Amino acid sequence: MPEFGIVIHGGAGTITREKMTPELEKAYHAGLLESLVAGYNILNSGGSSLDAVYRAVYVMEENPLFNAGKGAVFTNSGIHEQDAAIMDGKTLKVGAVAGVRHIKNPINLARLVMEKTPHVLLARDGAEEFARLQGMEMMPDEYFDTEARRRQLLEVQAKERDLQTTPQASGLFGAEGKSGTVGAVALDKAGNLAAATSTGGMSNSRYGRIGDSPIIGAGTYANNRTCAISATGHGEYFIRAVSAYDLSAMMEYRGLSLQQAAEVAIHTKLAALGGTGGLIGIDPSGSITLQLNTPGMYRGYYLPDGKPFTAIYRDE
Amino acid sequence: MPEFGIVIHGGAGTITREKMTPELEKAYHAGLLESLVAGYNILNSGGSSLDAVYRAVYVMEENPLFNAGKGAVFTNSGIHEQDAAIMDGKTLKVGAVAGVRHIKNPINLARLVMEKTPHVLLARDGAEEFARLQGMEMMPDEYFDTEARRRQLLEVQAKERDLQTTPQASGLFGAEGKSGTVGAVALDKAGNLAAATSTGGMSNSRYGRIGDSPIIGAGTYANNRTCAISATGHGEYFIRAVSAYDLSAMMEYRGLSLQQAAEVAIHTKLAALGGTGGLIGIDPSGSITLQLNTPGMYRGYYLPDGKPFTAIYRDE
Numbered sequence: 001m002p003e004f005g006i007v008i009h010g011g012a013g014t015i016t017r018e019k020m021t022p023e024l025e026k027a028y029h030a031g032l033l034e035s036l037v038a039g040y041n042i043l044n045s046g047g048s049s050l051d052a053v054y055r056a057v058y059v060m061e062e063n064p065l066f067n068a069g070k071g072a073v074f075t076n077s078g079i080h081e082q083d084a085a086i087m088d089g090k091t092l093k094v095g096a097v098a099g100v101r102h103i104k105n106p107i108n109l110a111r112l113v114m115e116k117t118p119h120v121l122l123a124r125d126g127a128e129e130f131a132r133l134q135g136m137e138m139m140p141d142e143y144f145d146t147e148a149r150r151r152q153l154l155e156v157q158a159k160e161r162d163l164q165t166t167p168q169a170s171g172l173f174g175a176e177g178k179s180g181t182v183g184a185v186a187l188d189k190a191g192n193l194a195a196a197t198s199t200g201g202m203s204n205s206r207y208g209r210i211g212d213s214p215i216i217g218a219g220t221y222a223n224n225r226t227c228a229i230s231a232t233g234h235g236e237y238f239i240r241a242v243s244a245y246d247l248s249a250m251m252e253y254r255g256l257s258l259q260q261a262a263e264v265a266i267h268t269k270l271a272a273l274g275g276t277g278g279l280i281g282i283d284p285s286g287s288i289t290l291q292l293n294t295p296g297m298y299r300g301y302y303l304p305d306g307k308p309f310t311a312i313y314r315d316e
Numbered sequence: 317m318p319e320f321g322i323v324i325h326g327g328a329g330t331i332t333r334e335k336m337t338p339e340l341e342k343a344y345h346a347g348l349l350e351s352l353v354a355g356y357n358i359l360n361s362g363g364s365s366l367d368a369v370y371r372a373v374y375v376m377e378e379n380p381l382f383n384a385g386k387g388a389v390f391t392n393s394g395i396h397e398q399d400a401a402i403m404d405g406k407t408l409k410v411g412a413v414a415g416v417r418h419i420k421n422p423i424n425l426a427r428l429v430m431e432k433t434p435h436v437l438l439a440r441d442g443a444e445e446f447a448r449l450q451g452m453e454m455m456p457d458e459y460f461d462t463e464a465r466r467r468q469l470l471e472v473q474a475k476e477r478d479l480q481t482t483p484q485a486s487g488l489f490g491a492e493g494k495s496g497t498v499g500a501v502a503l504d505k506a507g508n509l510a511a512a513t514s515t516g517g518m519s520n521s522r523y524g525r526i527g528d529s530p531i532i533g534a535g536t537y538a539n540n541r542t543c544a545i546s547a548t549g550h551g552e553y554f555i556r557a558v559s560a561y562d563l564s565a566m567m568e569y570r571g572l573s574l575q576q577a578a579e580v581a582i583h584t585k586l587a588a589l590g591g592t593g594g595l596i597g598i599d600p601s602g603s604i605t606l607q608l609n610t611p612g613m614y615r616g617y618y619l620p621d622g623k624p625f626t627a628i629y630r631d632e
Contacts, residue, residue, distance in 0.1 A: 092556045092589065098414075098526070099439055117489055119525045120552045123415055124440045126524020133488055172449055173433055208442020209435045210414070217533045217558035236436045240408045242533035245558040246565065253569035273408065 004049075004189050005303040006039040007288045008032060008056050010066045011180030012232045012278035015296025015312060025312065027065055032300040032310040035059040039184055040302040049186035049194035049228070050088050056184035057084075057107045057196045064146045066298070067180030069105055072144045072200025074153040080144040081124075082200050083214040084110040089193030089222035096214035099124040099201075102138045103131055107198045110214070112136070121214060149203070156204040176202050181213055183230025185222070185282045193228035193284065195220050195244075202235075211235025217245030224284060226251040227258050233270075233277010233294065241269050247281065258282070262289040320365075320505050321619040322355040323604045324348060324372050326382045327496030328548045328594035331612025331628060341628065343381060348616040348626040351375040355500055356618040365502035365510035365544070366404050372500035373400075373423045373512045380462045382614070383496030385421055388460045388516025390469040396460040397440075398516050399530040400426040405509030405538035412530035415440040415517075418454045419447055423514045426530070428452070437530060465519070472520040492518050497529055499546025501538070501598045509544035509600065511536050511560075518551075527551025533561030540600060542567045543574050549586075549593010549610065557585050563597065574598070578605040 010032060039056035043049065061069025072080045084106035085096035095114025098121065103109050109131050113122055122130055132138065160174030181199040188194075197213040197220040212219030212235035219235060221244035222228035229244040238244070243265050250261040258281050266279060271293060278292030280299065290299050292314055300310035326348060355372035359365065377385025388396045400422035401412035411430025414437065419425050425447050429438055438446055448454065476490030497515040504510075513529040513536045528535030528551035535551060537560035538544035545560040554560070559581050566577040574597050582595060587609060594608030596615065606615050608630055616626035 094556055099442070117523075118492070118552065119523075120555050121526040121531075123524040123526050124442075126415070126440075126522070130488070130523040172446070176434070206442070207433075207435075207446040208439040210437040210439050215437075215531060215533075216555050217531075217561060221558070236434065239436050239532050240410050242537070242558065242561040245533060245561055249562065249565035249569060253565060 004043045006186040007280040007301040008184045010298030012294045012297035013178045029310045031063045036302040036308045049188040052186040053184040053194045053196035060182035066182045067200040068182040068198040073203040076206045082106040084198040085214045085220040086110045086196040087222040089224040094120040096121045097127045098210045098214045100127045104137045104139045181232035185228035193222045195222040195228040197230045212238035227283045229281045231279040237275025262291045266291040320359045322502040323596040323617040324500045326614030328610045328613035329494045345626045347379045352618040352624045365504040368502040369500040369510045369512035376498035383516040384498040384514040389519040392522045398422040400514040401530045401536040402426045402512040403538040405540040410436040412437045413443045414526045414530045416443045420453045420455045497548035501544035509538045511538040511544040513546045528554035543599045545597045547595040553591025578607045582607040
């Protein structure tokens with residue numbers, strides 16, 4: 001078994017070859033690879049899993065292709081609101097932020113919540129006030145804008161206008177676009193696990209909606225006794241299923257392997273609720289899992305016994 | 317075994333006989349009793365556990381003695397920000413709100429999130445916008461003010477000024493007052509479980525801090541297969557331990573009884589992290605549990621085989 005390793009995802013959804021161009025495919029593989037190498041190098045030189053997942057997520061936040069940091073989706077109001085969480089499997093310490101604006105790297109703010117506060121979750125304007133007091137780099141909302149995400153918002157809003165001509169539509173909640181998330185899990189040479197997740201949320205979202213990414217046990221979890229998990233997909237279902245912690249509990253209490261527990265979590269339990277998405281995981285022995293019930297999930301792993309692997313479609 | 321029943325709490329903490337007066341004691345017992353009877357009557361007449369926990373929590377939100385609704389604590393800015401969650405054990409449907417202002421009954425808004433939206437968690441100003449569009453009753457911030465909570469804020473802020481004369485103090489986070497929460501869990505005659513929790517959060521809190529009450533799996537959880545749980549105490553620890561879902565998982569995967577699992581959750585796992593608080597639970601057979609590792613927890617239960625029971629101190 002490998003003595004350390006990192007697994008990442010860049011979001012799951014209806015990602016198909018038909019919608020893709022060769023150039024975009026190449027760019028996604030390059031983006032995943034950059035993140036993997038950044039995290040792997042930290043682990044390889046004896047760094048902590050916490051630093052590795054932090055760095056891997058940070059690199060994807062900087063990449064406008066992924067729905068986190070630069071490149072985050074637009075809310076219904078045309079702004080960007082982001083969620084992030086990080087968890088240390090050794091201490092079970094946690095930091096998370098929900099619905100924050102103007103934060104260049106939300107995973108950085110989540111880590112500050114973990115390290116500098118007695119709290120685990122700060123939200124919206126309150127979290128931003130904390131960020132300013134910490135002297136964090138703040139960006140104007142336009143920094144996060146990308147043409148692709150604006151086009152996506154317009155498409156979703158057009159679909160919404162169609163929906164609202166039907167009598168079923170409440171008028172309050174119209175069409176919502178696909179979400180997308182980035183995440184990383186890692187095992188370091190000292191045997192410590194960590195997980196990190198960051199997201200721009202759901203395109204066209206309203207009313208301060210919070211998904212599963214910053215919810216410990218739903219979209220993010222790490223515990224040296226069992227596994228480190230980061231999820232992506234339709235967050236509401238991961239919250240209702242407490243997916244990440246349920247997976248850990250199936251390992252701890254039923255003796256399932258990481259792979260078995262991950263399969264049950266995604267293909268049995270999430271599916272039973274009607275949820276879609278995927279997750280990545282790593283356990284203390286360095287075993288990894290990548291599960292999805294969607295057509296695609298940007299993903300990859302890098303273990304000391306091989307070359308970095310990246311993939312996009314389910315059948316890869 | 318009883319065929320239905322309800323268990324409630326009104327917050328756990330350093331509640332001691334020395335700090336109490338006979339009048340206040342009597343008022344707390346009466347407040348708990350009013351909540352219990354309201355929930356029990358719904359169950360007894362064949363109503364749903366969801367309606368019963370909703371109503372029991374609503375009654376405590378209306379009572380200025382409890383830290384939820386009228387009587388909620390003050391934040392550091394001198395305002396009131398509230399969290400609430402409700403979960404249906406039959407469908408695993410969930411509604412929750414975090415950091416909302418001006419909402420007379422946060423549990424009402426949480427229920428609307430469950431019933432009227434595709435989401436499970438809405439936060440702060442976004443959640444309030446949703447509430448206004450739903451035509452909810454909005455109150456000026458002063459409605460929630462009580463003399464006792466203002467005195468508590470001043471005490472905590474005085475302690476904070478003392479702390480900040482020491483070099484250890486960061487200046488960003490000073491003393492924070494005790495939290496307090498109200499919650500209810502119930503089993504109805506149809507065999508369905510439900511849980512609800514509502515809180516004014518932590519006295520003197522800052523930066524949009526969110527505790528465990530609105531976090532599914534941490535402070536609130538219900539599943540017809542296992543149990544319904546509502547927790548109270550130092551929320552950060554319940555989030556890190558995923559306490560409510562962990563209890564459910566120990567029942568489902570390890571075959572522990574509700575009572576055994578609740579004891580492990582509070583006296584082993586929460587204690588190992590250094591957390592303080594308590595929780596209440598009920599299972600599909602009507603067995604109940606009330607656990608605390610603090611000197612007191614306002615609590616009670618009402619089962620068809622007896623009279624309503626209410627208690628305050630641990631040794632009762």
